[in-house]
Amino acid sequence: MPEAETAYRHAIAIRPDFAESHYNLGIVLHALERLDDAEASYREALALRPQSVEILNNLGGVLQARGLPAQAAELYRRALALRPELSVTHYNLGTVLKSLDCLAEAEVEYRAALALDPRYADARFGLATLLLSFGRYEEAWVEYEARYEPERFVHRQSEVVLKPCPRWRGESLQGRSLLVWQEDGLGDMVQFGRYLARLKALGVSRLTVACLPPLHRLLRAVDGVDEVVVHAEAQAHVAEFDCWISLMSVPLRLGMVDHAQDEALSPAVYLKPDPVLVERWRAKLDTLPPGLRVGLVWKGNPKHHNDAHRSLPSLAVLEPLWQVPGVQFVSLQKGQGEDEAAMPPEGQPLLHLGSEVGDLADSAAIVAQLDLVICVDTAMAHIAGSVGTPCWVLLPAQDIDWRWMHGREDSPWYPGVRLFRQRAQGRWGGVVESVQKALPQRVDTGARAPQMLPPLSLPDAVSR
Known part of the structure; x- marks a missing residue:
């Protein structure tokens, strides 16, 4: 790759008006994930060849990778106006439209790509995830098998x-x-x-x-x-x-x-936490003062393709929740964000258990004893849903996973899940404000009550 970059830059130095050299350099820089440089090269090429569908498509791809789907969609549409039979560009446009929540239009583009190339596995898989998010399972599960075809897929x-x-x-x-x-x-x-x-x-x-x-x-x-x-x-x-x-x-x-x-x-609530682990973690949870026990997870795996959108910037984003009386917070954070949990904000008591958790069996044993879990889109939401603990999931506006569907505050996959959605990408303030307003209702109705023994069976009165 470095040799190719050097060669194309040398060619550009000799002939700066040769669009192909700028375009090919853009391909190399894009592969190296130097997106700003790739964009600059593609734009140079586009200035020289404004009617090139290849340049328009690839520049759209760079903008899409940079998190600029609306700008990418404009370029894809320009390319399709010039060459409507380009299946890859229909697929690309479908993908950015899906991320922009333009779902009906996205379906049209995926189907256009498949009409041109019925064996287009990426388009089949994209259509499948879209249909899953609509709950149109009969067709969706069939198309979801297309994930076995692209060589880059695991x-x-x-x-x-x-x-x-x-x-x-x-x-x-x-x-x-x-x-x-x-x-x-x-x-x-x-x-x-x-x-x-x-x-x-x-x-x-x-x-x-x-x-x-x-x-x-x-x-x-x-x-x-x-x-x-x-x-x-x-x-x-x-x-x-x-x-x-x-x-x-x-x-x-x-x-x-x-x-x-x-x-x-196939009941959603099917996990049975290990009683031994439940007792072990109960001893730690019982150190909390009385109140609603709420587990927190604010970051996911940084290797996840959408982690930049789905994870909160920091624990501090949840600061409004600290003001809700009668709530005791438990950190379930493990890996990314663990350092914040170990040193919580001043004046905010936080029982941090995440660092002591060995695996998901530990997580299930803890979550089963909580009154509520508040988390971003991570495995913890599925743990909570599968042990039957109420869970509030904080969702981004962009590239929402198909299983949380669209426009719903509940989830058909889990009876105890409630969804809080961003109105605009990156704006977590409104989401946290909605959670803050809803939390006192949980304090009033959902706090763990003292366990009472059943009435005693008293012996019959002895006659005197």
Whole structure:
């Protein structure tokens, strides 16, 4: 890459009016993630070739990567006006329109891309996530399988490493061994873990889950699970399994099209915290003064593609909540933001447990004893929803995950979840203000009450 950059810059020095050199330099700089420099090169090229759909499309891609979707959409539209049969640009426009919450228009663009190229996997996957966010599951789950086609997706690698073992596609599982293979995030595994017992009930002789260590203790306790192992161990014995499946494909294979019907067969509240862990964490939680026990998570994994939008800038953003009387806050923050929890704002008591948490089994044992969890879009929302603890999720305005749907304050995936949405990207103040106004109602109605013993059975009066 550095050699290519040098060569293109040399070519530009010799002939500065050669648009192709500026354009190709932009491609190199974009690949190096030097977005400002890439934008400058593409704009130089566009000034020389204003009718080039390639330059318009790629400049749109840089602006999209820089978090400027409206500007990107304008460039994509210009390119399509010149060449409407460009499927990749229809796909790109659909993606930015989806991030701008222009959902009907986004669907039109995805379908236009697929009309031009029915095998366009990225467009199928983009359409799938859009349809999932609408709750149009019958078509959505089918298209969601397109994630196995793009080579850059981790899902494609699953097919490679598990090649001796066929993927389960809905045939009978009676008497067969099934490997459930994690290829998505922790939150995905917790949310879709509700289907494990249902898989076992189909007659699976041995149900093994291969997943990351933070999930091991949690999933071992789930009904129907016979064994939980790391990926390497499952891969080493892959030939011993009759078939494998990703949890994210299970709704398709089970025919999930309706939440009400699905809840009856695969309850959202399915996690059973370990009683030993519950007792261990109860001792720490009981050091809190009386009041509503509220868990907090304000940052997610920094490696997540949308973390810049979904995580709060700092713990200080939640400062208005400190003013609500009768609330005791518990920090569940782990990793990014942990340092803030260890040194909370002056005058704000905060019981920080996140640093002591070993895995998600610990998290579940803590959350099950809280009255409420307030968090950004992380795995903790799924833990709370799956143990039955009320949870308020703070959502960004841009690139909202499909499972939180659109325009709703509740979630059909979890009965105890309430959603607080940004009105404008980056503006968390209004979200926190809404939470601050709602919190006193929880204090009045949801605080953990003292546990009372039942009445005693008194002996009959002795006659004298």
